[in-house]
Amino acid sequence: MNTRGFMNSRGRRAGLVSLASLVVVLVVLTAGLVSAQGPPIHPPGLDRAIAAQEAHTDALLARAGVVGTAVGLAADGQPVVKIYTRSAGVRGLPAALDGVPVEVEETGDLVAQDEGIGLSSGTERLIVIRASLYCTVGTLGALVSDGAGVVYALSNAHVYANEGSKTYGGPVVTGLAGDRVLQPGRVDMVDQACGSVAEIDRAEIGKLWAYQPIVFSRTAKNEIDAAIARLSDQNSLVPNATPGYGTPSSTVASAALTQAVQKQGRTTGLTQGTVTAVNATVIIKYDKGQARFINQIVVQGNGSAFSAGGDSGSLIVTSAGNHPVALLFAGSSSSTIGNPIQAVLDAFGLTIVGSSP
Amino acid sequence: MLAVAAALLSLSGVAVAGGQPRTQNGQEPKLVPVRPLEEVLRDRTDSLMATPGVVGTAQGLCDGKPCIKVFVAKKTATVLKAIPASVEGYPVVVEETGEFRPQAPPGR
Numbered sequence: 001m002n003t004r005g006f007m008n009s010r011g012r013r014a015g016l017v018s019l020a021s022l023v024v025v026l027v028v029l030t031a032g033l034v035s036a037q038g039p040p041i042h043p044p045g046l047d048r049a050i051a052a053q054e055a056h057t058d059a060l061l062a063r064a065g066v067v068g069t070a071v072g073l074a075a076d077g078q079p080v081v082k083i084y085t086r087s088a089g090v091r092g093l094p095a096a097l098d099g100v101p102v103e104v105e106e107t108g109d110l111v112a113q114d115e116g117i118g119l120s121s122g123t124e125r126l127i128v129i130r131a132s133l134y135c136t137v138g139t140l141g142a143l144v145s146d147g148a149g150v151v152y153a154l155s156n157a158h159v160y161a162n163e164g165s166k167t168y169g170g171p172v173v174t175g176l177a178g179d180r181v182l183q184p185g186r187v188d189m190v191d192q193a194c195g196s197v198a199e200i201d202r203a204e205i206g207k208l209w210a211y212q213p214i215v216f217s218r219t220a221k222n223e224i225d226a227a228i229a230r231l232s233d234q235n236s237l238v239p240n241a242t243p244g245y246g247t248p249s250s251t252v253a254s255a256a257l258t259q260a261v262q263k264q265g266r267t268t269g270l271t272q273g274t275v276t277a278v279n280a281t282v283i284i285k286y287d288k289g290q291a292r293f294i295n296q297i298v299v300q301g302n303g304s305a306f307s308a309g310g311d312s313g314s315l316i317v318t319s320a321g322n323h324p325v326a327l328l329f330a331g332s333s334s335s336t337i338g339n340p341i342q343a344v345l346d347a348f349g350l351t352i353v354g355s356s357p
Numbered sequence: 358m359l360a361v362a363a364a365l366l367s368l369s370g371v372a373v374a375g376g377q378p379r380t381q382n383g384q385e386p387k388l389v390p391v392r393p394l395e396e397v398l399r400d401r402t403d404s405l406m407a408t409p410g411v412v413g414t415a416q417g418l419c420d421g422k423p424c425i426k427v428f429v430a431k432k433t434a435t436v437l438k439a440i441p442a443s444v445e446g447y448p449v450v451v452e453e454t455g456e457f458r459p460q461a462p463p464g465r
Contacts, residue, residue, distance in 0.1 A: 138461045280415030309462030332455035
């Protein structure tokens with residue numbers, strides 16, 4: 001259970017304070033007391049609280065019953081070090097650390113949850129086959145935004161909307177707008193197979209907002225397997241959203257033969273590869289049936305596989321400059337297939353949230 | 358009779374409808390490409406994909422030269438015989454990729 005850093009963004013608990021709300025609280029408290037020169041950006045005492053938390057966290061986590069630490073604000077707006085406990089009545093905890101007041105909060109066990117692009121993500125929809133649960137997983141590929149600045153998580157339709165999943169004699173499982181999108185995906189949950197109700201609740205990052213339906217035929221002209229989820233907390237994945245190669249550029253690049261590319265994905269992590277084919281027409285075997293895709297990009301790994309199951313939804317970027325090239329969605333043991341990223345962005349009217357240029 | 362005539366014409370460098378058949382020693386196609394590769398691919402993809410076991414076609418670079426890639430689930434003798442060695446002057450290279458599936462595995 002890693003709870004480093006002044007913002008404990010791992011696990012969702014009351015008492016965890018985001019920077020935005022810290023600023024809001026301090027503005028409210030100080031309004032009327034100081035002349036209007038704009039809100040303070042860095043609350044006094046915060047550095048001390050962060051230092052105290054970082055200096056003592058290891059020792060605190062070693063104590064029985066302590067499950068996490070953070071920096072928060074007391075009711076009077078003063079920064080405090082928070083200690084989270086598994087149950088009430090944990091003894092021997094300090095009232096202050098290095099002069100910074102301590103607040104103890106009973107939270108129960110915190111499940112470490114990594115959030116960010118390039119990491120596990122999925123949907124809450126389950127498929128039941130012969131009375132057993134069937135859940136799948138992919139990768140949150142990128143943050144994207146629309147003309148109004150609203151931020152969404154981008155992945156594949158078969159990851160966020162169950163597109164391509166067979167209906168095993170039960171209700172239709174293809175995604176409906178409003179379906180919950182999770183990070184991590186249900187395969188990576190630990191309480192029980194496909195996650196417990198509490199885990200799923202904690203993992204929600206937003207709602208399925210839109211997806212491109214796939215035509216399941218060998219003569220179809222599918223171009224993208226993509227879906228977006230509107231983030232409930234518009235700031236939650238930024239600036240945590242830095243995958244293995246750093247921040248993607250907001251400027252996309254066209255795929256080109258021999259281009260050096262990379263990706264960060266849930267299963268194989270950070271991998272390097274080369275574009276070995278463009279303008280590909282390929283048949284993809286989904287559970288539901290075969291679907292032909294046109295104008296696709298083929299990447300092969302340098303030495304080891306570029307992708308494997310679970311990497312669906314990863315953003316493929318140039319190795320030099322991190323320019324988005326494709327949205328990873330399919331493959332075999334030797335080859336990875338991606339949609340040209342511009343086709344994905346055009347379909348939804350979006351841009352990549354990233355560094356410019 | 359017709360097959361023999363076609364074979365003779367191929368060996369002499371004249372294109373036979375459908376592309377030159379694969380030769381045993383992988384001879385260089387005699388034709389120089391005239392049409393852009395994108396166009397040729399657009400026109401020939403359907404027929405290339407009609408062969409059972411073919412899972413895709415694409416533009417590639419083979420030994421630095423533009424070529425047509427044909428992706429197959431498995432390089433069987435039947436599949437290889439059905440795919441031409443070149444089409445309108447562009448080499449056709451068969452790549453055994455296996456079948457393509459979405460990269461999201463079944464979980465538990």
